[in-house]
Structure formats: C-alpha cells, structure tokens
Amino acid sequence: MSTAVNMRWPRLLRRPKPWAGLGPEALVQRGVAAHERGAFMEAFEIWRRAAERGSAEAAFRIGQLYWQSQGVARSFPDAVAWYERAAEAGHAEAQLLLGRILLDGAAAGLGGNSPEAWRQSVESKGEERAAIAKVIFPRGLSVEKQPERGFGWIAKAASAGNPEAQALLGDLYRHGRGCEMDKAAARQWYEKAAQQNLAAGEFGLGDVFYQGLGIPKNPQIAADWYRKAAAKGHVRAQVALAFLHLNGEGVAQDRPEAARLFGEAARHEDVTALYNIALMHLAGDGLPRSVDKAETALRKAGRRGHLPSILMLGEFYSKGMAIEPDLREAAYWYLQAAERGDVQAQFFTGRFYATGQGVAPSVREAAKWFLRAAENGHPTAAYNVAIFYLKGTGIPQDIGAAIKWFESAANAGIPAAQVQLGQLYSSGQGVDRDHGLAEQWLEKAAGGGDPEARVAYALFLLQSGASAEAIARAKDLLGQAAETGHAAAAFQLGNLHAGRFGGAPDWPEAARCYARAADAGLTDAMLALGHLHLDPGSGMADPKAASAWFAKAAQAGQPLAQFQLGVMYCTGTGVDQDLEKGVAWYEAAAKQGHLLGQFNLAVMLSKGQGCERDPERAFEWFVQAAEQGMAAAQLSVGDALYTGSGVAQDLEAAKGWYEKAAGQGNEAARQRLLMLAQADGKATHCAD
Numbered sequence: 001m002s003t004a005v006n007m008r009w010p011r012l013l014r015r016p017k018p019w020a021g022l023g024p025e026a027l028v029q030r031g032v033a034a035h036e037r038g039a040f041m042e043a044f045e046i047w048r049r050a051a052e053r054g055s056a057e058a059a060f061r062i063g064q065l066y067w068q069s070q071g072v073a074r075s076f077p078d079a080v081a082w083y084e085r086a087a088e089a090g091h092a093e094a095q096l097l098l099g100r101i102l103l104d105g106a107a108a109g110l111g112g113n114s115p116e117a118w119r120q121s122v123e124s125k126g127e128e129r130a131a132i133a134k135v136i137f138p139r140g141l142s143v144e145k146q147p148e149r150g151f152g153w154i155a156k157a158a159s160a161g162n163p164e165a166q167a168l169l170g171d172l173y174r175h176g177r178g179c180e181m182d183k184a185a186a187r188q189w190y191e192k193a194a195q196q197n198l199a200a201g202e203f204g205l206g207d208v209f210y211q212g213l214g215i216p217k218n219p220q221i222a223a224d225w226y227r228k229a230a231a232k233g234h235v236r237a238q239v240a241l242a243f244l245h246l247n248g249e250g251v252a253q254d255r256p257e258a259a260r261l262f263g264e265a266a267r268h269e270d271v272t273a274l275y276n277i278a279l280m281h282l283a284g285d286g287l288p289r290s291v292d293k294a295e296t297a298l299r300k301a302g303r304r305g306h307l308p309s310i311l312m313l314g315e316f317y318s319k320g321m322a323i324e325p326d327l328r329e330a331a332y333w334y335l336q337a338a339e340r341g342d343v344q345a346q347f348f349t350g351r352f353y354a355t356g357q358g359v360a361p362s363v364r365e366a367a368k369w370f371l372r373a374a375e376n377g378h379p380t381a382a383y384n385v386a387i388f389y390l391k392g393t394g395i396p397q398d399i400g401a402a403i404k405w406f407e408s409a410a411n412a413g414i415p416a417a418q419v420q421l422g423q424l425y426s427s428g429q430g431v432d433r434d435h436g437l438a439e440q441w442l443e444k445a446a447g448g449g450d451p452e453a454r455v456a457y458a459l460f461l462l463q464s465g466a467s468a469e470a471i472a473r474a475k476d477l478l479g480q481a482a483e484t485g486h487a488a489a490a491f492q493l494g495n496l497h498a499g500r501f502g503g504a505p506d507w508p509e510a511a512r513c514y515a516r517a518a519d520a521g522l523t524d525a526m527l528a529l530g531h532l533h534l535d536p537g538s539g540m541a542d543p544k545a546a547s548a549w550f551a552k553a554a555q556a557g558q559p560l561a562q563f564q565l566g567v568m569y570c571t572g573t574g575v576d577q578d579l580e581k582g583v584a585w586y587e588a589a590a591k592q593g594h595l596l597g598q599f600n601l602a603v604m605l606s607k608g609q610g611c612e613r614d615p616e617r618a619f620e621w622f623v624q625a626a627e628q629g630m631a632a633a634q635l636s637v638g639d640a641l642y643t644g645s646g647v648a649q650d651l652e653a654a655k656g657w658y659e660k661a662a663g664q665g666n667e668a669a670r671q672r673l674l675m676l677a678q679a680d681g682k683a684t685h686c687a688d
Contacts, residue, residue: 040071056089099154105145151178167200183214199234219250255286271306331358346373367394379412399430418445487520526553543574579610615646
C-alpha cells in the first residue's frame with residue numbers, strides 16, 4: 001500500500017500548473033487575482049514565472065511582496081534586487097521606489113517577527129545556526145545608503161514621465177541631495193510635475209517663487225501655486241498658504257482664512273498647523289479665544305514630537321496661561337524637550353529636579369540635566385553644575401571640573417561665576433593660590449555692575465592688607481553697590497566706617513550705613529547697631545536704642561541678638577528688668593546652638609531665676625554647652641553628676657568632666673579632682 005502511494009507522489013509534483021502556458025502579461029494578471037484573494041505564495045510563484053519570461057511588472061510586484069512581507073519573509077535587500085530588475089527593464093515606478101530606498105538606505109526592524117530578531121535568535125544558539133541564517137538571508141538584512149545611485153534611478157523615472165519622480169527630482173536638485181545643487185534644474189522638474197497636475201510639483205514651484213530659488217522672490221505667484229496644490233489637499237501647501245494669509249504676503253491678510261487652511265492641514269495631524277491653531281486660539285486672533293482648544297492642539301502636536309509645541313506646553317503649564325499652573329505637566333513637557341536636545345528645556349529640567357517642583361527632588365537628576373545644558377552652551381547651567389562639582393552635590397566632588405565650568409560661565413559673563421573663581425584663587429581651594437588671578441576675576445565681575453560682585457571685590461581688597469588707594473577703591477565699590485539698595489554692601493560699608501578693616505572709626509557714618517542695611521532687613525546690621533549703641537566707646541551709647549535693635553534682630557531669629565536681649569532683660573539694661581523674658585530669650589538662643597545662651601539658660605533653670613527650678617532641664621543644657629567645649633559648663637556637668645542634681649549620681653562620669661574642664665585650665669575643676677583624689681585616698685586607707 002505504501003509503495004503505491006510513493007509511486008503516485010512524484011506524479012503529483014510534476015502535475016503542470018493551470019497557468020503554466022500563459023504569457024507574461026496574463027501571468028501578471030493571474031498573480032494579481034491571487035494576491036487580491038490573499039494567496040500571496042501563489043501570487044509569488046506566478047509572478048516569478050512571469051519575471052523569468054521578462055515581465056518588468058512581475059519583478060516589481062515580487063519586490064513589493066518582499067518589502068511588505070507578504071507570503072515571504074520581509075527582506076529589504078531582496079526587495080531591492082527585484083525592484084532593480086524591474087527598473088533596469090524600464091519600469092518607472094520601480095525606478096522611483098528603488099531611488100527612494102537608496103537615498104536613505106533601509107534596515108530591518110527589531111520587532112518580534114522581523115528577520116533581524118530571527119537572525120539574532122538563531123545566532124545566539126551557535127555557529128551552526130548562524131550558518132543557517134546566512135543561507136536564509138543571503139543578501140543580508142539591510143540596504144546601504146547610496147544617495148547618488150538613488151538620484152540616478154529617480155532621474156530615470158522622471159525622464160520617463162513619472163510625475164512623482166519629477167517632483168522628487170526637483171527636491172533633490174533644490175537641496176543638492178545625491179547631486180550638485182541646481183536651483184534652475186529644480187524649477188524645471190517642478191514645472192514638469194505641475195504640468196501633470198501633481199500637487200507636489202505645484203507646491204515646489206510655490207517654494208521656488210516664495211523663497212526666490214534662482215529667481216527673484218514673488219509672493220503673488222507663490223500664492224497661486226500654493227493655492228493650486230492646497231486645493232488638491234497638499235498639506236504643506238495648505239500650511240504655506242495659511243502663513244501668507246496670516247502675514248498678508250502675496251495675498252490680502254485674512255486671518256480667518258489662515259485659520260481655515262491651518263484647520264485643513266490639522267485634520268491630517270500636521271504639527272505646524274496644530275501649533276499655529278493653538279496660538280490663534282490663545283490670542284483669539286482669527287479664531288475664537290479658547291484655552292481648551294489651544295491646549296488640545298498643542299498636546300496633539302506635542303505627542304508627535306513637535307518641539308515648539310512641546311516647549312509651548314511647558315510654558316503653558318508652568319506660567320498658568322489662562323489656567324492654574326500645573327508644574328507636574330510643565331516638568332513632563334520640559335523633560336520631553338530636554339530629551340530632544342533643547343538647551344533651555346534641559347536647564348529648566350535641572351531646575352525642576354533641584355527644587356522638587358513638579359517632580360520628586362533629585363540632586364543627581366538635577367546635576368545630570370544641568371551638565372547636559374552646560375555642555376550645550378547654557379551659561380547659567382554651567383554655573384550651577386560648577387557649584388554641584390564644588391560641593392559634591394549629585395555628582396562626585398571635583399574641584400578641577402568645578403573650575404572648568406566656573407570658567408565657562410565666567411567667560412559667558414555670569415558675575416557669580418567670576419566671583420567664585422576669584423574666591424577660589426584667593427583661598428587656594430582646589431587650585432594653586434593666585435592673588436593676581438583672583439583679583440583679575442573679581443575686578444571683572446565688579447566691572448559688570450553686579451552689586452554682589454562689587455561687594456566681593458571690595459572685601460578682597462580690604463582683607464588683603466591693601467594700600468590706602470585700594471581701601472578707597474573698596475569704599476567706592478561698596479558705596480556704588482549700596483546705592484542700588486544692596487543691604488550687604490551698606491553693612492560692609494558700615495564695618496569699614498567702624499574701623500573693622502583698620503583706620504579711625506567714624507561712628508555716626510557707620511551708624512547711618514548700618515541703619516540703611518537694617519531697614520532693608522539685614523539682621524547682622526541690626527545686631528551691629530545694637531552693639532554700637534551699647535558701646536560707651538562709640539560716643540553713641542544709648543541702651544534703650546540698643547535694646548530696640550537687638551529686639552528686631554532677635555525677632556528675626558538672630559541667636560546673638562536673642563542672647564544679648566536675654567542679658568539686657570536679666571540686668572535691666574535699656575529695658576525694664578524682667579527675668580522671665582530674659583530666660584525666654586536665652587532659651588531661643590540656646591535652641592539655635594548659642595553656647596552662652598545654653599549655659600545661661602542652664603544657670604537660670606538650676607537656680608529657679610525667672611522660671612521654676614528644674615535641675616533635670618538645667619543638666620541637659622549644661623551638657624549641650626559642655627559638649628561645645630565650654631569649661632564652665634563642663635565643671636557644672638561634673639558638679640551635677642557628683643551631687644546627683646538633676647541626674648543620677650555618677651562619680652566616675654563627674655571625674656571625666658572635671659578632667660575636661662581642668663584640661664582647659666579651669667582652676668575650680670582642678671580643685672574638684674584633688675578633692676576626689678583625697679577622698680579616694682581616705683577610702684583606701686580605711687579599707688586597709
């Protein structure tokens with residue numbers, strides 16, 4: 001039985017196909033019918049027979065099968081081989097397609113069933129399988145980019161009268177792609193395509209006349225050609241004509257007509273049209289004002305990667321253009337623009353991550369985006385990334401890199417960077433100290449008129465043991481900065497007049513400068529005025545005025561002023577004596593780590609002055625002052641541990657604190673240690 005089957009099988013294979021005797025044209029049509037009913041393998045076999053009999057159309061259609069992966073595995077090189085066979089036989093459409101492919105090259109995608117994915121899977125399983133891949137795809141998986149050859153085939157198709165090829169050839173000549181740029185030739189080929197009523201040719205001619213490509217500009221003629229192409233639904237022509245109506249070039253200005261044309265193009269998701277529709281809706285210009293419609297249009301264009309729309313969305317949401325700001329959306333869109341290489345968006349993204357606005361804060365991401373923006377030439381980003389390198393924020397500390405980016409920002413005119421460089425060279429931080437270079441950068445920064453830079457340069461001059469001339473220069477710089485309302489400049493000018501940098505003090509002038517800075521809210525100036533009015537040597541002693549300035553600084557959170565105000569309330573200096581208020585101000589200073597504030601608060605608590613006696617809290621504050629190295633506080637901690645006041649008695653711990661105080665020369669602590677030693681001696685004697 002099996003033998004009979006085996007004998008019949010070869011006869012089945014040799015059975016002639018019903019179309020075997022047909023001619024090439026009939027075979028092509030039979031293949032088309034098979035293709036239309038989805039029998040792609042049958043169509044392939046029929047067309048291959050027709051191609052073997054010299055049919056260019058059949059070769060072209062086989063190329064289509066390979067290109068579209070119908071009945072055969074997608075293979076761009078095989079498609080090109082069949083297109084080329086058809087092209088050489090004079091098939092104009094094949095010539096055009098072949099030219100298009102060669103202009104840019106082609107490579108198989110990496111999707112799940114692509115030849116590339118299949119090849120990678122096979123090759124990963126060994127050399128034997130890799131050899132199989134070469135058998136299955138002998139031509140490889142990609143087509144090399146060959147613009148000159150592509151141009152040649154497109155030129156053949158154009159010469160054969162293919163209007164699409166003619167318009168494309170015009171584009172190639174216009175841009176010099178695959179050939180030498182030739183504007184006259186470009187116009188000639190656009191004209192040939194336009195003569196066949198092809199919109200692309202008409203649009204090309206519109207550009208020729210609008211941009212004046214080899215001929216004088218003529219917006220009126222350009223508008224005529226754009227209008228013809230636009231009427232045929234050519235999207236770019238619709239956009240171009242819309243701009244002419246928007247600006248009144250070559251046609252009457254007609255914003256509603258511009259909006260209509262943008263709308264026609266927008267139906268095809270043209271991003272330029274969507275962007276301009278959004279602008280018109282936002283302005284209520286040519287279209288009814290509508291923030292919602294503007295937002296919708298921008299988001300459509302933004303999702304298609306249109307950078308101006310993406311940037312506009314970032315601004316739209318960050319500034320709250322007719323809506324409440326939405327920093328999360330703003331951060332998202334600026335990130336999209338940043339990833340597409342927009343420098344300002346990269347800077348904004350770094351700032352979002354640095355401040356935690358719209359995104360979770362991340363100094364690492366902030367550093368990354370500031371660095372990208374800096375590498376693309378953004379001066380402020382260069383300054384920011386320099387600060388990050390200087391402090392090791394988000395990136396490893398690298399003083400050399402910090403200097404590099406400070407210099408980049410400084411050379412771009414950022415005064416803060418110039419000041420940083422001056423201060424680094426002055427201090428020798430991470431770089432060889434160079435007084436001359438430091439002064440050069442600080443002087444350059446000050447020369448730009450920035451108040452901060454003027455103050456920095458003035459302090460450099462004052463702290464460098466400068467001559468009378470340099471001091472006069474510093475005084476002038478501080479005066480100029482103070483005139484702009486710069487509080488720190490007025491404060492340093494006050495210090496200069498107070499003799500802090502040498503010379504005889506001028507207390508009234510110092511007081512005027514300090515008051516100017518204090519009125520601007522500078523707490524250090526308030527503190528300085530308090531001390532000035534408290535000092536009999538100033539000739540302006542006025543304890544009441546002193547207490548008023550200390551109170552202002554204290555209320556602003558200045559710990560030195562809080563401590564001083566505590567002293568004044570406890571002693572009744574410049575204010576009515578009030579121990580309770582004194583304790584409150586000591587506590588305010590103590591909580592900010594002020595050493596004497598901690599110690600005085602502990603004393604008041606231990607004695608119950610101005611408050612209820614509280615040995616436990618007193619001990620806690622004595623410890624905080626003692627840990628800061630204050631010998632008197634260390635002695636008090638030792639005493640509390642020795643007597644068990646506010647804490648469990650612990651003689652060993654007490655001895656330790658006495659030793660710390662004695663080590664700083666505290667005589668009372670030394671006496672306590674002698675007492676403990678004598679007590680230990682007596683105890684030993686009794687035991688013996």
